[in-house]
Every structure is written in C-alpha cells, then in structure tokens.
Amino acid sequence: MQITSEALERAIEELAKLPGTGRKSARRIAIYLLKQSDERVATLADSLLQLKKSVSRCSVCGTITDSDPCSICTNFKRKNGIVCVVEEFQDVYIIEKTNEFRGRYHVLGGTISPLDNIGPDNLRIRELLQRIADSEEEITEVILALNPDAEGEATAYYINKLLQNYDVKITRIAYGIPMGTELEFIDEVTLSRAFASRTVF
C-alpha cells in the first residue's frame, strides 16, 4: 500500500485518537474536511485551541468557565441559598438542561475512591465547607446529586457526616424508577431503593 498524502494520514491518525472515532470515521471526517473551505477548517481548529486557552475552573464552584467566577456563581438571580453538589462539571451541564434547579453548584471533581488513591483531600470538599462557613450568601440547603454507585454513596455519606456540624439542610436527589420504563426491567437494587424512598401520594 502506497500513501500519497502524509498530511491526510496524519490528520486521520489524530482524529482517530478522539473518543468514539475509529479509523474509518476518522478517515470520513478527514475527507469531509478536505472538501470544506480553508475558512471552515480554520474555524474548527481555532475552536479547539480556544477550548484549551480560554477554559479554566471557577474558583468558587469548580465548574469549567471562560471567566472566573463562572456565570452561574455571579448570576444574582440564582442566589437562593441552595448549593447542589455534583461529581464532575459535566453533571452541571446535565442538570442545567432540565431547567429545574435554579441555585448554585459545587463540583467535587470526583468521588472518594481508595482503590484509585483518591481521598477526601483530593476533592473540593474543604472548599465546600469553607463556602458554607464563609459565603456572603447564606447557604441554607445542600443537595447531594452524586452518582448512585459505591463511590458516590460513600462520598455522599462522608459529606453528610461533615455537614452535621453546620446549620444547613442536607438533601439528596431521589433515586428510584426512571420515568418511562416498566418495573419488569428494573434491577432489584433500584426497586428496593424505590420502595425505601417511597413518598406520600
């Protein structure tokens, strides 16, 4: 096999490193880009470079942002005394999509996971406590919105224990049967949880 364009091969190789992109889709994307205008490709390349250049972490909540503090932390309309604690900044995006929660966030940056050598000090837990203690805005409720796996549960319990010393209401998002499914297809753990967490109708 003889290659006529090293530049094409290099682009394919780089694109194939992206998640969810095999060599075939990388090739398709590279050939698509070859057919686009110089400007279009420059715009794409620039948007990727800007991504690394302008994006940093919000010093208050820990989510990614172009300006510190982030637009959620500086939005006075979101000053309702409620802070939602999540594992990763992606979770902020997922929750924002629901348009349900109108308070602030606090991104831990992971969960306690002894196997991966991640302890409480590696997460933004100290910052959370400081925020509750020092914040100008009085924080009245902390919602724990961690993933319902072993690490998420452990982290939630740990934070819950620490927060006992503070005058805040601590809540968790509800774990139970997802909407639109049938009980038949739900695992026992979820079903047990749904029973334990049943609410008054």
Place this chain on the structure above:
Amino acid sequence: MQITSEALERAIEELAKLPGTGRKSARRIAIYLLKQSDERVATLADSLLQLKKSVSRCSVCGTITDSDPCSICTNFKRKNGIVCVVEEFQDVYIIEKTNEFRGRYHVLGGTISPLDNIGPDNLRIRELLQRIADSEEEITEVILALNPDAEGEATAYYINKLLQNYDVKITRIAYGIPMGTELEFIDEVTLSRAFASRTVF
C-alpha cells in the same frame, strides 16, 4: 439553562458539524480534549490545518497528494503500463489497501450524471486520453474500476467507446458475488451479472 463556557459550546458546535458526529459525541470529544494537554490539542488542530494547506491534487493522476506529481505517479516500480481508472481519490486508497494492483491510477473526479449537470467535460476524461496519447511510459492496459451503479456504468461505457481509437487493452474489474456471502442473500441483478461474467474454472 445557563452556559458557563462559551468556548466549550463553540467547540461542541464546530465538532457537531462533522459527519457522523451528533451533539452528544461532539460534547464527549470536547470534554475529552479539555482534559488533554495543550500540546495534544495543538497537534490535532495543526494536523487539520496542514490537511488543507499541504494537500493538493496530483496533476497527472488527480489523486490527493502532498507533492505533485504524487508518490504513486513518480514510483518507477509502478511503471507497468497499466492505469486503473477510478471515480474518486478515496477509491485509490481502497484499492491500495488490497496490495493487489501495482500500476498507476487515474481519478476521474466523479461520474457522468446529467441529473447533477455533470458531463464528460467536468471529469478528467480528456486528461486520460492525453495521458494515453502522450505519456512517456507506454500505457498498454486501462482497467475501469468504477462503481457498479447507473452513473458508473454509463461512464465506463463512454470511456470504453472513446478508448476504441487508442491502442490499449480495456478491461473492467469483475462484478459478481462478494466473497464470504451466501447466494441466498444476493440480489438478482448481481446474480445475473455473476452468471454473465462467469469464468473458466
């Protein structure tokens, strides 16, 4: 929904324009890139820019190349008098992958398609004739490797007719039953073609 990073949104938007990439995968890629080193992202962006900058068409065969004429056209080992005519430069890559064909290529840049306003003059057919007439290397055989659809067939017939005036052998790649399938699943047109093109065992 409140967005905390315009740069992230812009990158997602640009990535979502790529073929086979919806907003979800674009988001996944952008977040992946955020976690990579500045260098890695710069390498990717540069490879895309270089793609547009260094890649051009080979003036002899019409395939894409970093240097004109391309490495296949200048490879003296491939001087065997055989030229394989294909529709698009992607086909060169596909045929090269088989390591079967060791001659040169000629990329038409499409097929005759009156509905799309593409006539013989829009393709590199004149260049093919000129190549057969003028080339220092004597061309003894032209293999037509066009797609077996209406446009490919029409184009093959058209070129075949033109080449009657030249002293070259004209052949076509075999169209028939693909390897590894069962006759049961083959359409009638392919099966008829396989019968018509049967070879001595």
